[in-house]
Amino acid sequence: MAVLELPTAKDPGLVKLDEAKALGLANNLLLFIRYQTPTAKRLLKSYSTELILDPTTAHPKLIITSAGDCATYTDVWQDVPEHEGRFDTTLNVLSVQSWNSGHHYWEVDVGDKIYWELDHTYTSIPRKGQKEDCWLGRHSESWSLEYFDGDYTARH
Known part of the structure; x- marks a missing residue:
């Protein structure tokens, strides 16, 4: 053989x-x-990059730490200033940094959550409304790794 x-x-x-x-x-x-x-x-x-979350892009139900290193979901709508870059429907937040080339590596601590998403997108992603182009990983300008109850799903 x-x-x-x-x-x-x-x-x-x-x-x-x-x-x-x-x-x-x-x-x-x-x-x-x-x-x-x-x-x-x-x-x-060697490709490790620190991410700082941009609170001006965070959905109002996401609390961003002052260091910008953690996002936490809350049921309470936060009193945050309106900002053109803020997600208003999808529970997302972008990082302050952006890249258009190279290799990048992140370690993310999701604790013992039964649901989470880690997404990567272009900064041009629409952030207002409920159309599918606002949902990360549902079109050609973003990628998503989703975990739910023991199962992983990758989308693009």
């Missing part, structure tokens, strides 16, 4: 397994992962 050929047996019980080779392969893979993980983390962290 060639390296890239898959077994054709319909019954997994018909596939012969050399347990010593399988154990050796599994052990080698685990060792590879163990030693490559720190290297991969260092590589990713």
